Amino acid sequence: MHKRFMSIWFCHLTTDRLVIRRPELRGKPFILASPQRGRTVVQASSREALALGIYPGTALADARAIYPTLDVFSDKPNLRDKLLYHLAEWCIRYTPLAAPDSPSGLLLDISGCSHLWGGEKAYLSDILAVLSTKGYRVRAAIADTIGAAWALARYGSNSDFIAKEGKQREALLSLPPIALRLEANVLEGLEKLGFRQISQFIDMPSATLRRRFGDGLLLRLAQAVGREEETFKPIQPKIPYEEQLPCLEPISTAKGIEIALRHVLERLCLRLAREGRGLRKAIFRGLRIDGITVKIEIGTGRASNNPEHLFRLFELKIPLFEPALGVELFTLEGLLIEKVKTAQEQLWHRSGDPAVVAELLDRVETKIGPNRIHRYLPQEHHWPERSIRAAQSLDEEPTTIWPEKPRPLHLLPDPEPIEVMVPLPDYPPLHFRHQGKVIQVSKADGPERIEQEWWLETGPPRDYYCVEDTSGARYWLFRLGLYGNGQPRWFLHGFFP
Amino acid sequence: MELTCEKIDRLRQLRKDVMALEGSIPNKGTRGDFSVKLGPMEAAFPGRTFPLSVNHEFISTTASEAASTQGFVAAMLGMLLRKGGYSLWIGNSRKAFPPALGLFGVTPQQVIFVDVKSERDVLWTMEQALKCNALVAVVGELRELDFAQSQRLQLAVEHSRVTGFIHRHQPRSLHALACNTRWKISPIASQPEEGMPGLGFPTWNVELLKVRNGRPGAWQMEWKEQGFWPLSGRKPIPIKKEERQYA
Incomplete structure (x- = not known):
């Protein structure tokens, strides 16, 4: 079947989008700029800014000199590609094969699609009409090859954007060489030799062209007239689950x-x-x-x-x-x-x-209900309340080791204040009163000082003691603060088995 | 010589048959390589092995007893989880602090904590978990449990061969349940080594109040070097006759 391609060119892609997002910018000169090599450079200018002579590539300072009250917005680097991808997805309604054509175009394989709209002309004007009501300024062209469609969309004269079947060569003749998607040095060479139109060199023998301009020019020419195949990679839209x-x-x-x-x-x-x-x-x-x-x-x-x-x-x-x-x-x-x-199937399930x-x-x-199932992993904090974190999944493994110091199996969510009798400042208490009961301490270990982590929270340190009463019950007590620095308070924080 | 071997084998077989008739399930199964070493306490159980794939009930009244019970359960859990796998810890007012489990040989990330709102949900979750044969053990913190509910839990473990530990803190009544054992763990003063200051190893008075086909008893045990050791140099406290119940 005969291939037909359509190329759509968005003349002001990013600025048009900004106007769609913020209608108050319509009719105002504004630019999108981003830092580049230590200075801020204009990346895209609105139509009004272009009319003032502010072109992409100008330094922001120069642009401000031209028009002091210029609105400046930051340009996100991958915005263009994202936008083009979404537009290509939108174009799926016109053809199943659509692809973004960076930096500012779309490419559609429309073979066998246009008759549904009643011919290529109607098809083209329908797409253009819908895109321009959306707020984009676009040009589009249809041709047998990707190269010709690309050239016509960008450099074609205002009258014919549709190259007839098998007439790519004729359509290209009056266009400038830049329409062939050539590299800068080739373009420079052509300019130097006075080639202003494709018609001036299209009939030259290929050996001559190759010698002067390399294979690039010949390949692009062949692709544009259809002597050489050119492929494109259509997007694959996600089908919702x-x-x-x-x-x-x-x-x-x-x-x-x-x-x-x-x-x-x-x-x-x-x-x-x-x-x-x-x-x-x-x-x-x-x-x-x-x-x-x-x-x-x-x-x-x-x-x-x-x-x-x-x-x-x-x-x-x-x-x-x-x-x-x-x-x-x-x-x-x-x-x-x-x-x-x-996971690999195990022959014997031990665990x-x-x-x-x-x-x-x-x-x-x-x-x-949610948030009721937890599996804990250690965290690199000594402060007991912060020493664990909930694991995200069943397969997550700890990244650090579990603390080796004794920790109570039964930790109170909030430390409970106790009254103590302490013989000397750094000694564990002789007895303490918790919930109205006096508990005599017979053995004690400690102290283990845990400082507050100043980068998270400020406060006095805690000195932890493990104590055992006469019946063998064990408690985890701590003193908040130091003696000689106000009156420290004592708390019960947990029970050991 | 051959005859004696035959006799020993036959005796062993007969013992097994009698145990099966009495209703206890041998530990051997798909995951028979788990074992819980309890030191001298093993003598209380039929066949001198701690029964797995059954429910064990633990009673505690005070906060320190509850902490000791948790410690004792964690120690058993540690032995069960040594070969990997997961266990569930279900409760409606959980206070267990994961880093402390390491002392009892449990890798804390092998324990999945489920905090539910009501006792009813604890029972439902416990039953679902006990039916899941991919788990090694399930710890449930419950207060009340009636006979019919305990039977349901027992049916669940018989099918899946998971071991269940039911910790009942301050239960209102102590009636008979379809659990294999009933334990009461209380702390006793530790014995630090001669001339050493500070605390000794965790020390418990372990009372096995009820055991199916076994002999209840009481022991004073010390948890050290990842194992249970009898507390030396002290006489075991005999438990009162009326507290002892035979299943």
Whole structure:
């Protein structure tokens, strides 16, 4: 089939976008600038700024000299590519093959698409109309080759943007050599020899051209007229992880909902399994016949594409799903998708399969609520309250070692104040009073001084003592502050076994 | 010589048969390489081995007893988790501080703490966890438990071969449960080594109040060098007759 390509050129891509975002900038001169080699350089100028003579590449100081009240915005480096990618995604409605063409264009393979709009002319004007109502100033051209479409879009005269089939050469003749996407030194050479139009050198023998300008020029010429193939890489739009199930009759029974859920889950899991991905978060929605959407949501501790497990998680929440008069449409959407960690199958399970443990924890979490399951890892802090952190997943391993110093198995969440009798400043207490009971200390270890971490919080240090009473019960006490520096206070912080 | 070997084998088989008739499950299974070494306390159990894949009940009344019980359970957990795997620690008012578990041979990251809101949820979570054969052990902190609920937990462990530890702090009543053992751990004054200042090793008075097919008893044990050692140089305190219950 005959190939047809379309090239779209956004003349002021980033500035147009800013005007769309902030309509108050319309009609004002402004620029996008970013630092470059120690000075701020204009990256893009609005139409009004261009009219004032502020071109990309000018230093900001020079631009300010031209127009002192110029609005300056910072230019994000990958904004252009992101924007082009989204525009290419948008163009999927016109053709299945679209690609961003950096720095400021799009490339569409429109072979066999334009007749749906009633011819290439209508197709072209439709795209141009929609893009310009959005607020972008664009030019576009259609040709047999990528090179010719590119050239016509940027340097074509205002009348014909559509090169007829097999007539690329004719369309290119009147264009300047820069339209062939040549390198700067080749362009310079052509300029020096007075070649202002492609027609002046297109018929020259290739040996002559190669000798003077290298292979680059010949390749670009061949690509433009269609003697040489040129490839482009179309974007692959992401298909959302969503499954739908419309119902002929409204569903209102729990069993019916379960069947619908199983149905969509199996389809989604099949796709996820093929891609080696799993669900971390999913939402199951039902559109009721009274127009209200009901939903239930689940989360998993690690990505899973096991429909049986996911169904069991949803099953716990089905009583919350109120179908009222009936549900017409069920949708299952994966909100968070991650790669599934596939561990090598072990022949003998000594320690149990972590995936099974993760499934159990998911079930428990769905039942008892979030943030109630914790696994702790050590943190490099001596302050007891800060010495642990919750692990993010079941596979996370500690990055530092656990403290070796004695720590109480039963730590009070808030230290409780106690009254003590201390013989000498640095000694452990002889007895202390806790909750109205006097406890006689028979043995003691310590002190272990833990300083407050000044970069996090300021405060006096704690001197910890492990003490044992006459019955053998052990306590973890600390003195906050030092003697001779105000009156230190004593606290009970935990119990040792 | 051959005859004696045969006789020993037959005796061993007979003992096993009797134990099976009495309702105890031998420890051997898919994960039979776990073992809990309890020193002299092992004599109290049938076949001189600490029974796994059953529920163990622990009773405590005071805060220091609760801490000692946690320590004792952690020590057993440490022996079970030595070969890797995970265990769950379920409670509705948890105070266990993970770094302290290291003293009892437990790598704290092998323990997953589940903090639930109500006793009902503790039971539900405990039952689900005991059914999950990928776990090694489950510790549940509960206050009340009736016979029917304990039977459900027992059924769960029989199926999955997980070991359950139920810690009951200040229970209202001490009725019979479908648990294999009932323990009471209380702290006693430690014995530091001669001439050394400070605290000695953790020392407990371990009372085994009930044990199925075994003989209850009381021991004074010291936890040192990652093992249970009998406290030397002291006479064990005999427990009162009425506190002793035979299952």
